[in-house]
Amino acid sequence: MYRLSLFIHRFIKLPCLRNLKSIFNLTIVTFSLITLFSPLKAQTDSAFTSVTIGVDFISSINNETLNNYWKPQNGFDGHFSTPFYLGTTQIGVIYLPFEGKSESYPDYDSFIIYLQWGYEFQLPLNFSFSLNALAGLNQMSFDDTDSVYVSPGENTEKEFSSGISSVLGYSIFSGWKINLSAAYQRTFTDTRINLFNISLGLSKSFDSPEWFKDFME
Secondary structure, three states: OOOHHHHHHHHOOOOOOOOHHHHHHHHHHHHHHHHHHOOHHHHHHHOOOEEEEEEEEEEEOOOOHHHHOEEEOOEEEEEEEEEOOOOEEEEEEEEEEEEEOOOOOOOEEEEEEEEEEEEEEEOOOOEEEEEEEEEEEEEEEEOOOOOOOOOOOOOEEEEEEEEEEEEEEEEOOOOEEEEEEEEEEEEOOOOOEEEEEEEEEEEEEEEOOHHHHHHHO
16 A cells, blocks of 8 residues: 555655754744743642633645645644643644545545643733644545555554644633634654644633542542
């Protein structure tokens, strides 16, 4: 089977952007900023005291070489988060479908299951701003198993994925918040897949039940 990574590698030359140093440097900057401004004692006291459930509508805005062969469609990100001893931890699933630009390129669906850590800064006028770093597994499932690039019964590929994001939030009322975010995400296929996404979503925060706090602590 020609997996997605090998197929792209056959047709696309690696651009300078696809350098491992780029994501590592961005991640280091993110963690440095978070560590510099994080009040550890306050975060320790609030660990696991609340839970937040959210859904974001995602649109890919990059014009990378991958876009010459596949067109990213709109997707969504469903996530669950809670305050951690330092910052906030989040788990979620990102769904993003890709449409082949010709019959030679089979459509596929990308499901990224991830774990994220970040820190949220409270701003005036009910605004907040957060910096985040995530890592997870990207499962790419092809729709067309009759394609010459996908063997029957072998229409999925799983690869490590990581990225960073920033989120601007606005609290409405009673734990409800509108979130606008920008994210860079890389999937480590043989030829890297780099995505730049923007998203708009809604989240709701609740006080954690005692059994959840006891379990997490």
